[in-house]
Amino acid sequence: MSRLETRFVADAFATNWIAPLGPNVDAFERELANYVGSEGAVAVSSGTAAIHLALRILGVGPGHKVFCSSLTFVASANPILYQGAEPVFIDSEPQSWNMSPIALEKAFIDAEKDGQLPKAVIVVHLYGQSADMDPLIEICNRYGVPIIEDAAESLGATYQGKFSGTIGKFGVYSFNGNKIITISGGGMLVSNDIGCLEQARFLSAQARDAAVHYQHSAMGYNYRLSNVLAGIGRGQLLVLNERIAARRAVFNRYYAALSNINGIEFMPEAAYGDSTRWLTAFTVNPSQCGVTRDDIIRALAEENIEARPVWKPLHLQPLFKNCKYYPHQATASVSEDLFERGICVPSGSNLTEEEQSRVVDCINRCFR
Ligand SMILES: *Cc1c(COP(=O)(O)O)cnc(C)c1O
Numbered sequence: 001m002s003r004l005e006t007r008f009v010a011d012a013f014a015t016n017w018i019a020p021l022g023p024n025v026d027a028f029e030r031e032l033a034n035y036v037g038s039e040g041a042v043a044v045s046s047g048t049a050a051i052h053l054a055l056r057i058l059g060v061g062p063g064h065k066v067f068c069s070s071l072t073f074v075a076s077a078n079p080i081l082y083q084g085a086e087p088v089f090i091d092s093e094p095q096s097w098n099m100s101p102i103a104l105e106k107a108f109i110d111a112e113k114d115g116q117l118p119k120a121v122i123v124v125h126l127y128g129q130s131a132d133m134d135p136l137i138e139i140c141n142r143y144g145v146p147i148i149e150d151a152a153e154s155l156g157a158t159y160q161g162k163f164s165g166t167i168g169k170f171g172v173y174s175f176n177g178n179k180i181i182t183i184s185g186g187g188m189l190v191s192n193d194i195g196c197l198e199q200a201r202f203l204s205a206q207a208r209d210a211a212v213h214y215q216h217s218a219m220g221y222n223y224r225l226s227n228v229l230a231g232i233g234r235g236q237l238l239v240l241n242e243r244i245a246a247r248r249a250v251f252n253r254y255y256a257a258l259s260n261i262n263g264i265e266f267m268p269e270a271a272y273g274d275s276t277r278w279l280t281a282f283t284v285n286p287s288q289c290g291v292t293r294d295d296i297i298r299a300l301a302e303e304n305i306e307a308r309p310v311w312k313p314l315h316l317q318p319l320f321k322n323c324k325y326y327p328h329q330a331t332a333s334v335s336e337d338l339f340e341r342g343i344c345v346p347s348g349s350n351l352t353e354e355e356q357s358r359v360v361d362c363i364n365r366c367f368r
């Protein structure tokens with residue numbers, strides 16, 4: 001927290017707006033939409049809820065397919081299951097670790113042959129870096145299929161001068177405890193289609209029709225964001241740029257200290273935009289350095305330092321074992337390779353230089 005949050009939270013208490021609506025909610029939506037440059041925003045209880053609403057509004061239902069990045073957190077794809085639809089997983093490309101246009105194109109060619117195009121494509125922006133949207137959009141436009149950007153990890157990242165999450169039909173942000181700014185739990189759905197956002201707002205508040213009594217014609221959800229948490233969000237938004245600078249500084253220090261080790265390769269930053277470096281991630285090639293990713297995780301754990309492998313691709317998860325998957329190349333599954341060799345190291349915005357030196361020293365000792 002930055003301390004700027006308490007003013008907005010105190011406002012909520014002073015005015016007794018302790019509810020899933022109120023002035024902080026309206027202002028948080030406006031301020032976030034302003035920051036990223038979208039026409040509007042709807043504040044909800046989680047990023048997962050925002051993805052769910054987007055799928056629902058796009059008419060995704062039983063029997064439908066939805067294409068989704070494979071190298072991501074399970075929350076990107078769970079809402080596909082909530083809607084009774086079937087995920088088809090798309091591999092990453094090596095330059096950005098994000099959705100491979102080559103794999104996406106193959107999936108579309110097969111879908112067209114089968115006579116069933118997907119209802120939507122969920123493009124995930126991993127670890128603070130935007131996917132390469134232009135080729136992905138070109139393919140999706142050719143088939144007339146809308147994109148939902150899962151920008152839960154990439155708030156503040158850019159692509160060709162635009163903010164990540166503002167390029168597809170819908171964008172989704174998360175303010176979960178681990179994200180670059182947090183309100184403990186919460187999310188935001190953005191779009192330039194105000195009509196769709198109105199639908200989302202309606203569905204997120206139990207789909208109550210305009211009437212004096214309680215009248216319902218559609219099935220809704222209890223997905224609205226608390227006015228107290230929205231107050232935290234308004235304060236956090238004021239320090240988002242500082243948080244991005246801090247995460248990038250953390251990355252740069254790791255890079256300066258470790259990138260000269262033969263066999264360590266940091267997640268590249270694509271030339272088309274700025275990554276927030278939400279998490280610092282790199283791969284370890286044991287045939288080059290004689291050390292495995294798991295050796296490093298173990299050595300850090302012994303020092304009580306938590307590090308984790310990069311996301312386990314969703315097509316490898318037991319939950320999705322019957323789902324189709326399109327690799328980047330017939331002989332090269334990029335997401336599987338990144339999962340086997342990739343590591344995320346401590347990257348918090350409040351990590352001190354001393355703490356980071358402890359991490360670096362411990363990793364360096366693995367190579368001696
Ligand atoms: C965190 C995260 C989500 C889910 O956000 P919640 O607010 O926790 O529901 C979705 N997708 C990705 C890629 C995430 O990292």
